[in-house]
Amino acid sequence: MAVAEPALRRRPDGGPSARALVFTLLGEYVRWAGEDTVPLRAVVPALGSLGVAEGATRRAVTRLVHEGWLAAEPVGRRTRLRLTPRMVRLLRRWTERLVRAVEKTPWDGEWQMLLLRPAEQAPQHGWLAERLEFEGFGPLGRGVWIAADPGGVDAVRELLDDLGLRPHATFLTSRIGAAGEERALIGQAWDLPAIRPLFTDFIDRFAGLEPGTDEEAFVARLRMVHAWRLVFDRDPRLPTVFLPDDWPGERATELFINNWLSWYEPADRWWNRLCAAP
Known part of the structure; x- marks a missing residue:
């Protein structure tokens, strides 16, 4: 069964939490380099350079190990952290989305549409809407989503597979018509x-x-x-x-x-x- 992906939580003072920064650190400096292990002794001072206390970093790492995002492996008297397949897949999704965010891809005029049947399935998980929005989809109504960027379709298919919702989903491509109609839909789907x-x-x-x-x-x-x-x-x-x-x-x-x-x-x-x- 799929488990919700981590939110980018913030501390009460508005700064990012130690947990959120660990995810970003692992994605940017570990997976981006093609690695899947990292010494804990590097993670602690890395977050310390951002003002995160050692205790907060260690608690965040311990929690991520308990949740199955990381595995702790003893190496002598040291600890090495290994990214679990679940973590690797999450960071791959984030990296792919980051790359799409900076690419300039010509639009072919086609809209991606997702229909979830029955509509009651759509809010099965409170974070499903957030994941769809993360991949560029905006809501038109209960169970109806559109996107201009086709790059997120494969990730959404994978997500729906994880949730067991793929049999209830239909993907379509469509040309909506006049620019005025498209602008009206955009105003409905995105703020x-x-x-x-x-x-x-x-x-x-x-x-x-x-x-x-x-x-x-x-x-x-x-x-x-x-x-x-x-x-x-x-x-x-x-x-x-x-x-x-x-x-x-x-x-x-x-x-x-x-x-x-x-x-x-x-x-x-x-x-x-x-x-x-x-």
């Missing part, structure tokens, strides 16, 4: 005014940021990737023709790409030193 501040806040936070050391680059990259996940979690990747002329999405995307490329090597150097430390 663009609520999404806009996610991009503008991201720009305000990370534009002009210039880390001076390898550690600062590591911290900046991890914080930026974590913040970007919160952005593309809500971004439906709509064709430019349906977005306002001053839509900040492209500027935010370019900022993310440029910063990531600039910080990649120094951040990796610091992370690799943590992993190699005795």
Whole structure:
């Protein structure tokens, strides 16, 4: 039976939780490098550089082990963490979604449609709607979802398989008609005014940021990737023709790409030193 994927929980002060940062760290610095193990002795100081107390990190890791996201393996007197297949699959989904969020893919004019029958099945899990929105789908009514980006269809099929809902699902492609009709559907499926501040806040936070050391680059990259996940979690990747002329999405995307490329090597150097430390 499928288990809900982790939310990006925040601390009472508004900052990301240790648990949420562990997921981002593992996705950005472990799986992105093609690895599936990491020494615990690297995870603790890595999150410490972001101001997370050692005790909070260890509690978060222990909980993830108990939940089946990680496996703890003794190596002498040290502990190595292994990503379980469940964790690997989750991080693969997140990475694929991140890549889609920065790609510029021409739209062919076709909408992806998902029909869930009966409609009562749709809210079987409270987080199902969040997962569909994460993959770019917006609701038109009970059990009816649309997306302009076809890149999330395979992930949604896999999700519905996990939930046992695939027999109740039908995927269609459709050309809706006049641009006015499409805009009306977009207004029904997505709240663009609520999404806009996610991009503008991201720009305000990370534009002009210039880390001076390898550690600062590591911290900046991890914080930026974590913040970007919160952005593309809500971004439906709509064709430019349906977005306002001053839509900040492209500027935010370019900022993310440029910063990531600039910080990649120094951040990796610091992370690799943590992993190699005795």
